[in-house]
Amino acid sequence: MSETDAETKDKPKKEKKKKQQKPVRLFPANKKGYHIMHKLNFFRFLLYPWNSIFYPCKMFGHKKVGQGAYIYVGNHYSMWDIFYPARTTKEGVHYIAKESITSAPVLRTWAKQIGAITAMRDGSDIRTLTDAMKCLKNGEKVVLFPEGTRNRVSEEEFLPFHAGAALMAIKTRTPIVPFVACSRPKVFKRVHVVFGEPFELSEYYDRKLSREDYEEAEQKIVKIMYELRDSHRAQLKEKKAGKKKKCKS
Numbered sequence: 619m620s621e622t623d624a625e626t627k628d629k630p631k632k633e634k635k636k637k638q639q640k641p642v643r644l645f646p647a648n649k650k651g652y653h654i655m656h657k658l659n660f661f662r663f664l665l666y667p668w669n670s671i672f673y674p675c676k677m678f679g680h681k682k683v684g685q686g687a688y689i690y691v692g693n694h695y696s697m698w699d700i701f702y703p704a705r706t707t708k709e710g711v712h713y714i715a716k717e718s719i720t721s722a723p724v725l726r727t728w729a730k731q732i733g734a735i736t737a738m739r740d741g742s743d744i745r746t747l748t749d750a751m752k753c754l755k756n757g758e759k760v761v762l763f764p765e766g767t768r769n770r771v772s773e774e775e776f777l778p779f780h781a782g783a784a785l786m787a788i789k790t791r792t793p794i795v796p797f798v799a800c801s802r803p804k805v806f807k808r809v810h811v812v813f814g815e816p817f818e819l820s821e822y823y824d825r826k827l828s829r830e831d832y833e834e835a836e837q838k839i840v841k842i843m844y845e846l847r848d849s850h851r852a853q854l855k856e857k858k859a860g861k862k863k864k865c866k867s
Contacts, residue, residue, distance in 0.1 A: 651686075651757075653709050655710030677810075683795055686757050691795070709759060710759070712732075715735070735749045751789060781832065781836055788822045800812065
């Protein structure tokens with residue numbers, strides 16, 4: 619069989635797979651205007667205590683997140699990163715996750731029940747952006763980790779960000795909530811997780827934007843995240859120095 623014949627044979631399978639892909643699950647607001655995910659609340663109840671004991675975290679600034687649509691953008695060290703945004707709200711949150719979870723028996727069911735949005739590894743899936751924007755327009759929250767995979771390389775530098783966060787924020791006029799885990803989670807070691815002030819990329823609204831404009835907007839998000847982390851680290855350093863002076867005096 620020639621290479622062309624093989625591609626032709628595989629094409630219907632790929633098309634069939636795309637047709638079977640269901641749209642993202644939306645969660646209607648209750649009488650008080652909150653978008654509640656009951657399954658996510660169950661996982662919160664089940665896993666929070668376990669997470670708090672073995673991988674404790676101390677969160678800063680998370681009370682700034684209000685009701686309604688927000689885009690959480692964070693760095694990615696481990697699977698425990700998904701807990702941080704979920705702790706900031708009693709509403710549901712839609713996670714943008716790798717397409718591979720749809721082939722994992724247990725994770726596939728869990729992801730479907732909490733309205734996870736699947737993404738191609740290379741970030742080229744238009745469906746991902748469309749589904750995410752549907753959630754935002756419905757007044758729901760979306761979480762993404764633009765690094766695309768866990769950062770096993772450095773605690774100082776983020777991995778290159780995949781595009782998408784800025785485009786979603788601009789197209790839907792949704793505030794971004796930046797958050798940064800200041801170190802890699804380790805057993806019994808507390809991690810500081812800092813949430814910044816929600817901000818909008820309003821300077822890009824009502825304009826015809828080029829690819830360079832979106833790239834510039836993405837870099838603004840990256841810069842804010844670095845500043846958020848570095849500012850927190852500087853405060854901790856200053857606090858420790860103050861304690862040392864008190865001990866000496």
